[in-house]
Amino acid sequence: MGLSDQIRQAAEIIRAGGIAAFPTETVYVLGADVYNRKAIARVFEAKKRPKFDPLIVHIADLSQMQPFVQEIPQKAQQLINRFWPGALTLVLPRKAPYHDMMSAGLSGVAVRFPSNMIAQEIIRASGAPIAVASANVFGNVSPTMASHVQDDLGQAVDIVVDGGASEIGMETTIISFIDEYPVMLRPGAVPQKEIEEVIGPICVSETAGNASFFPGMSDHHYTQRTVMLFSDQIEQLPKNLEIGLLSFKPVADAGDYAAVEVLSATGDLNEAARNLFAALRRLDAMDLDMIVAQKVPDTGIGEAINDRLMRAAF
Ligand code: TXA
Ligand code: MG
Numbered sequence: 001m002g003l004s005d006q007i008r009q010a011a012e013i014i015r016a017g018g019i020a021a022f023p024t025e026t027v028y029v030l031g032a033d034v035y036n037r038k039a040i041a042r043v044f045e046a047k048k049r050p051k052f053d054p055l056i057v058h059i060a061d062l063s064q065m066q067p068f069v070q071e072i073p074q075k076a077q078q079l080i081n082r083f084w085p086g087a088l089t090l091v092l093p094r095k096a097p098y099h100d101m102m103s104a105g106l107s108g109v110a111v112r113f114p115s116n117m118i119a120q121e122i123i124r125a126s127g128a129p130i131a132v133a134s135a136n137v138f139g140n141v142s143p144t145m146a147s148h149v150q151d152d153l154g155q156a157v158d159i160v161v162d163g164g165a166s167e168i169g170m171e172t173t174i175i176s177f178i179d180e181y182p183v184m185l186r187p188g189a190v191p192q193k194e195i196e197e198v199i200g201p202i203c204v205s206e207t208a209g210n211a212s213f214f215p216g217m218s219d220h221h222y223t224q225r226t227v228m229l230f231s232d233q234i235e236q237l238p239k240n241l242e243i244g245l246l247s248f249k250p251v252a253d254a255g256d257y258a259a260v261e262v263l264s265a266t267g268d269l270n271e272a273a274r275n276l277f278a279a280l281r282r283l284d285a286m287d288l289d290m291i292v293a294q295k296v297p298d299t300g301i302g303e304a305i306n307d308r309l310m311r312a313a314f
Contacts, residue, residue: 006161007118011125013158019043021135021149023163024058025116026087026171026189027142027277028149030157031058031132034068040131046156049138055131056089056110056172060123068109070095075199076177082198085115087168087189091176108178118163134171135160139223141277141312144169148281169274170304175202187304189273222312224284228291230313237292244283246293246309248272259286263296263305273301280312 001009010020014032017039021030030046032039034057044051059065062080065072070093072080079088094109114120123130134142135149135157143149146162153160173188175195182202184192195202226244237243237256244259245251249267254260261279263272283291293309296302 014126018158021157022161024114024119025167028135029132030135031130034129034131057129059129060120064129073177084113087172089172089174187307191300241289244288244291248296269302
């Protein structure tokens with residue numbers, strides 16, 4: 001089925017109360033009509049996601065926030081002007097009680113305006129904002145290809161729209177405006193530095209870095225099968241073990257490993273972000289004894305890459 005037919009069918013499914021997986025510029029998402037509680041419940045079931053980990057409302061027009069966002073603080077508006085449509089999620093004070101399930105009863109609601117055209121067309125054609133989460137089983141790394149969604153969710157979803165590999169491959173940065181000061185709940189595709197160039201210093205949630213599980217905050221550790229350690233934690237590679245290497249750039253000692261995934265041949269952080277989750281999935285599927293990962297430079301999107309590596313590390 002052609003892409004435009006897939007888009008049309010996905011929107012029909014969502015309008016009819018079904019759940020559809022589709023690409024955004026960050027990762028693939030699984031979405032339901034934001035006004036359909038049964039469909040939202042199915043998103044949680046399909047992902048095996050705890051009910052207290054809320055979804056993100058995806059819009060394709062700023063006016064779609066009106067029914068459930070109480071107010072847009074001035075600094076939030078500045079970030080909207082600068083980064084929307086784009087890879088930034090804002091948690092804003094919410095009004096309508098009927099968003100309880102989606103916001104897990106939290107005082108805020110997460111909103112995002114994706115820049116990906118397929119996502120925008122599906123939201124527009126479905127006639128309402130779409131409540132989504134990353135289209136993976138809870139605990140897995142986010143999907144960046146339609147095949148990852150099939151692997152994780154298979155028949156649990158009504159359609160998977162295939163838009164190819166995600167352009168960015170890293171989830172959105174999440175900034176909360178529930179408290180007096182803006183707080184980064186999770187580092188993501190928009191680097192903290194770029195956020196602070198617009199609104200000045202922001203707080204960083206204590207869960208953002210150590211990826212511990214905290215209801216309504218960032219996801220917890222990934223539950224991949226293979227133990228992963230950082231290269232700086234290992235003096236000597238253990239002999240007679242099948243070890244995979246996840247490296248930022250090409251390495252000279254590749255021969256010492258059973259498998260090597262290089263995130264960027266040229267050492268480009270954006271390319272590394274694009275390849276990260278697919279590389280982790282490939283290594284994790286090889287039934288290795290261990291994965292050794294190298295941290296990347298902690299600048300720009302590298303902050304988010306290292307945050308996700310921390311979630312995958314043992
Ligand atoms: O790129 C992305 O952000 C992708 C796609 C779906 O847009 N989203 C994503 O979704 O990674 P998910 O569900 O895996 O992560 C959403 C994060 C969760 O950590 C959740 O706790 C947080 O957003 N969140 C959602 N609503 C919130 C709220 N009302 N207050 C605080 N945190 C919230
Ligand atoms: Mg997720």
